[in-house]
Amino acid sequence: MVALRPLQALRLWQQVCLAEVRGDMPDLTERQMAILLTVYLDPPPHTVRGLAEKLKVTKPVITRALDTMGAMKLLARHRDQRDRRNVLIRRTVEGALFVERFGDVVVANAAELPI
Amino acid sequence: MVALRPLQALRLWQQVCLAEVRGDMPDLTERQMAILLTVYLDPPPHTVRGLAEKLKVTKPVITRALDTMGAMKLLARHRDQRDRRNVLIRRTVEGALFVERFGDVVVANAAELPI
DNA sequence: TGCAATCGTTTCGGTACCGTATCATTACGC
């Protein structure tokens, strides 16, 4: 339970967005961000279908996001050997680093919030 | 000063992203979000040039974002009568409501964070 | 062995955004 007042929440979001926009990091879509954080925060296994249901989007949305973030090495695909129709989404070192750094940005900006 | 631990920060971001993705709200780009929040949180006046400098992006980026969000009625353009070259970006009722509701989403998700 | 169901992917046309360069309008100094 984190007590956050509306103005603080908005200010936090603004500062983090500004940091992301100003930086030369690869800009991720809100959907891509939701997928990435879900893969790294929720327990595996993660499948295309599962993510599509969690985000309430269609499967092609997940496939395309995996294409993009896979090219960025933020996560990786892996065929499920027990049911070769499935694709398991796995974490990568680069992705873990990216997520960790992003979390630090949020924490740092939260620490500087006034009032 | 808000004490937020890395895992809490990431979980918060995930939940808010999920809420936005799942909702049928108009999805805003990270840049658009940075502009919108800056207009509504920072003191006016706001100009295209000023926003471009603050976000470290080019002016067409701001112009296009204003087009998009203007069509959504999230903010409005207004010629500066003292220097008619300038365009002043003003807040709207719809935009204020949108920002307020977004802040509430963040606050609500922060309140439900574990540990 | 067939055949339907499920999985993820691909294709299609359309839309939105990007960066760069250029434009029209307005202001200001000479």
Add this chain to the structure above:
DNA sequence: GCGTAATGATACGGTACCGAAACGATTGCA
């Protein structure tokens, strides 16, 4: 007035994403 500077908008080609539909691959069941 006239040229220069500054503002924001636009044109252009390119890229990425979107929703809907169709597609191969794999499974499991009759």
